Amino acid sequence: MGQETMTGAELVLKALVDQGVEVIFGYPGGAVLPLYDELFKQNSLRHILVRHEQAAVHAAEGYARSTGKVGVVLVTSGPGATNAVTGLLDALCDSVPIVCLSGQVPTHLIGNDAFQEADTTGITRPCTKHNYLVKDVNQTARILHEAFYVARTGRPGPVVVDLPKDILVGRGEYVGPGKVKHKSYRPQVKGDLKAIEAAVAMMAEAKRPVFYIGGGVVNSGPAASQLLTQFVHMTGFPCTQTLMGLGGFPGSDPLSLGMLGMHGTYEANLAMHGCDLMVCVGARFDDRVTGRLNAFSPQSRKIHIDIDPSSINKNVAVELSIVGDVGHVLEDMIKVWKSRQIRASEADLKEWWASINRWRSKDCLRYQQSGKLIKPQHAIERLYQLTRDRDTYITTEVGQHQMWAAQFYKFETPCRWMPSGGLGTMGYGLPAALGVQVAHPASLVIDIAGEASIQMNIQEMATLAQYRLPVKVFILNNQYMGMVRQWQELLHGARYSESRSTALPDFVKLAEAFGAVGLKAETVDDLDDVIHKMIDCDRAVIVDCHVDPKENCFPMIPSGAAHNEMLLGPKDEATGGGAISEDGMVLV
C-alpha cells in the first residue's frame, strides 16, 4: 500500500494517457460528469464533441482504421450507451479496435430502474468483443488496460467499460499498463509451421490458383500488405479482394482481379469458381462473397489463414487451416517458399491467366456515359482520377454508391478505404470521415455518400464546423435508396415501395447552414469543375452530384445464385427473367 490514491475519474484518464490515447470522441451526460470534470482540468487528451453517440463510435472507427490505433469513445449512461450500440456492432463486424467508456448509475442504484439507467453490459454483450462493469474502484486501471489489450490484439474489436458514478468519484490505487496480464485470453499470432509448409506444398502443385484476401490483411498492419504483395508477385497468382480487403493488395496491380462477390468483377468471381486452389488470407467466406454455398468454388482445395479460429470452417469447409496473424503467417510462408525454391508451373499458370484475361476482356464494369446526365460510375471515376495522386482517405455510407466506389476507386495501400462492411450501417460514412480527418488533419478525406444515407448522421456537419474539419461529402444523388430500388426492380416487380427519396433538403443550403460550402453538379460538364472546387476548398464541403436515378449496380450475383451465374448488365436482367430463384428471395 502506501501508494497515493486517486479518484476513479483520475484513474481512468491516467490509464488512457498511459495507453497512448490522444483523442476521445464523446458526448457528456449526468453519469459521466466526473470524467468530464477531469477532462476539463487537463491538456493531454483531446475531446471531440460529436452530436450523437452513434457518430462518436463511427468517428472512433474512422480514427482507428486510418491510424491502426485504438479508437476511444466516451458516452453517458442509458440513452448514451444505447445510442452507441449500432456503432459498437459495426466495429465488431468489421473488427475495429474500440474502447467505449460508458457512464452508469451509482452501484447502489443498479437494478432500480434509476433515471438514465440501462443494463449496458447486458445490451452490449452480443455487440462487443468483451465488456466490463467496474464494481471496485481499485480495479478501474487494471480493467482499462485489459480493455485496450483485448480490443487491439487477436481479431480486434470493440470493448465496453461501464463505469458507475460512485466508482468515478470514489478513491483507489493506480496500476500501470505493464503489470496487467490476462488470465485466459491468449490470441494465437504465429501460425503452425507444419501447416504453413503444407500450404506452400499445395500452392506449388496448383494449376489454377487464386489469392482471396480480406480485411485481415489490412488489420494486420501495413507490413502484412507489403508481405502479401511480395508473396503474390513471387507466385504470380491472381489476387482478388473482398470489400474490406481493398487496398490490402494494390488495386492497379496487373495481378489484381479487383473485388469479388455480389458486385465483384466477372474475372474475380469466375476465377473463384474455376480455381483448383484457393488461398484465403484474412477473409471469412461471407455470404456476400460466396453466393450460393453449395455451388461455391466446386473444384478447389482451400487454404484458410485467419487469426480467429471461429472463422474457419464456419461457412465453407477448408482442406487446410492456419490460425495466426496474417502478417506473421505470410512471413513464414515466404521463407518456406524461398528456401524450397518453389516455382509454380509456368505453363499451367499461363493457361490460367489466359482464361482470366478472356474473362477480363468482357470489361464487366463498362457503362455508357452519354448525354448530359451524369452516370454514377462516371462520377466516381472522375473523383478517382482527380484525387488518386493526393493523400486521400475514402469513407462511404451503404448502398449503390458504396459498391460503385469499391468498383471504380482503386486503392494502392491499406487503411485508405473505410466502408461499413459487415453490418452495412447507413450513416456511417460522415462520422467515420470526421474521425479520419481528426487523425489526419492535412489529408483529403472524402465521404462518398448517397442522398439517403447521408441524412442518417447529418448532424455531424456541426461537429465538422466546430473543429474546422475540412471533410468532403460527395453525394451521389439519385433520389432513391438506390440499392433498395435495384432489388425492388429485380425481385419485386419494380414496385418501388418507400424507396424514393422525397422531400430532399437543398444540400447546398444545408451545407451553408452548417457553415460548410455547398456545391452542385447537375450535368456532366459541371463534374470536373465541381470536384476541383471541392478539393481546393479548405473547409468542409457537401457536393450534391445529381446522377442517373435509374442506373443499377452491375455486375451482380443475385441472392441465391452462384459465382458463374452473374448478371452483367441490364440486358441480362431483361433476358434472365428467372435469374433469381425463390430460394434467393428469402435471402437478404
Place this chain on the structure above:
Amino acid sequence: MVQQPQEIRRHTIAILVDNEVGVLARVIGLFSGRGYNIESLTVAEVDPREQLSRITIVTSGTLMVIEQIKAQLRRLVPVHKVSDLTIEGPSVSRELALVKVAGSGEKRVESLRIADIFRARAVDSTNESFVFEIVGSTDKLDAFIHLMEPLGLVDVSRTGVAAIARGPQSI
C-alpha cells in the same frame, strides 16, 4: 465412431471459465444468439482459489456446427478451456434427479420396488408420497421417470449432466 458430415449427434462439452459476473450470460447468449441448441446445462464454481467455474453443456449438431460452437466458446474472453468430452477420449457423465411420486396401495409398493431396481433412494416419505433421489446416465433417469409415470409421478427436478474425462489428466 466417426461422425458423418451431415449427421446430427449429441455432444457433451465442458467449459472452464472465470467465475465472474455475466459469464454464464455470455455462454448462453452465444447459444441463443447463434441458434444453437442447449439440451442440458450445469454450472458451479469448482476452484474457489482461482475463482474458476465449470460449465457442462449437452448440445447437438452436425460436426461443422459442433466445431463452430467450440470455436465460438473459445473466443469468449473469460473462457480458459473448452473440451469436447464426446470425442476427446472416454468420459463419465452423471445426472441426479429428484422424483416425486404420490399414490397409495399397490402403486406405492410398485414404485418402491422399481426404485430399488434402479438404486434410487427415498429421501422424503409421507403417507401418500415419496421423493426418490436417483443418480445415473441421462438414459437411466429417463427410463426411471418413464416407469414412474403410471405410478403417480407428480414432480421431477433434474440437475443436468455433469461430466468428466476418464484417466489422470485434467481438462
